[in-house]
Amino acid sequence: MIDDIRVDQAIFELRPDFAVLLMTAHGIENGPTDDRARAWLADASAQAVQTEKIDAWKDAYRAFGAKPQRTRPSVDALTRRLPLPEINQVVDAYNSISVKHCLPIGGEDLDAYVGPARLIRATGDEPSEEVLGAPEPGEVAWRDDTGVTCRIWNWRQGRRTRLTEETVNALFILERLEPMTLEELKVAGEELADLLTELSPGVRIASRILSGGN
Template structure:
């Protein structure tokens, strides 16, 4: 699965600094939010509240990079916000399920867009492309605009506007056993921080599911 994931050259033409760390987790034992995952969310919220001016400026720069990327393909980031922008405005952080709580806490900690997908609900490999405008989507999300950056599989859209909102079809649920996590980076975030975030997420998944098998692959520069 990881070897088949691709980022189209047309996306890299928009933002040559884009990189994505894709991670698979097989053998998850997911479940409803519990005290442990609630603690992860609380710690991430507390981190935001305790930030000094320098940390706030660094976080704002990372989020602004995504807002600028949205404008490049015609989206209005004040109307459809990048996922990390929307998430950091929701305090206290929402409780979804243990696996989602895990990646949301890492997303907020690093000001990094992260998506979680149910691998068993995928049809073919994930790929990041510029939309033709006729891709199958869910009614609640609407059809993507031509040129919009989307994640998709063989069936159609899995996430609109780069990382704005994912479809229900591939969403992580309490029944998810095999998952795909998508960690997306733009400068000024470094590749080293991206890798660190991935390692931290893998550690949380291992806490949830001691037998989980995690693999990862970094895609950047069209590779």
Template structure:
């Protein structure tokens, strides 16, 4: 599945500096937030990327490039840094949220077993199937989707309910997204941090990675 994930050339044309580190994790034993994941969130909040950091501003500029207003629909890392203390969701979501704010990059987490076909990042035609809570995508909007429809609108703004990671999630997909000035070395460091936390949650987890872009 990881080899079938793709980024459409229209997205690359919009932001040639875009890259995504794809991580798949099989055999997770997820569960509710605990003292361990609360410590991850607290430590990350203490070292969170500032809102005026160029890494976050790069995402605001990317949103403007396809017509979105980032002060109304914020990039995920921008919205997350504004939520202090960081919300407790479940072990796996707490893990990737803590990595997101610490490294200053958006991270999406998806339940692989609820996917239909491979994930792909495209510019919307405007007629893609979308959950009512997400609303219809605008023409040219950057969206993640699968064969069933939109999985995340406005690049990384809001995820659909269908593929969210829950306490029952056993196999997951993580999308660590990069724009300049965040370097590839830091992108990989964020991936290593996430892999380490997933191994703490589930010592037997099997992880695969692929860099696109």
């Protein structure tokens, strides 16, 4: 699955500095927020907001016609909700890493996917859940064979693929723009893998980075 995920060349033409770390986690054990997850959320909520990284995402949104003051990049929306809300252990884990590194991260139920994930420039005809609405032509969006899974790059995820306490196999999407370095992207992925392993000692994790250079 992870080897089939792709980013269309049109995305790199829009933002040559874009890179995404893809991570699959098979055999996760999820559950309600506990004291361990609360500590992760509290530590992340105490971090200073790195506005230059958020500004880079706002610029990327404007480049394809989105209005980031109305449809905010996911990490911008998260940092405006501090202290971080409790969702469930796995979502708490990736939200804490997202805020710590000021890095958009999506968590997806891998078993809900039909075909591989791919990041596209939309035509506007892609099937989409009613809660998401139809993508605009030229919009950056994630999709699978069934339709859109996340609109406006990382603004809003659909219900079909969201992580729940019943999720067993997950896909995590860590999206980077400069000034974040590729090294920091890798570090964020390693930290997320550590938290997932703490939650689920038997989890099997694989990762891959896609960028304009590969």
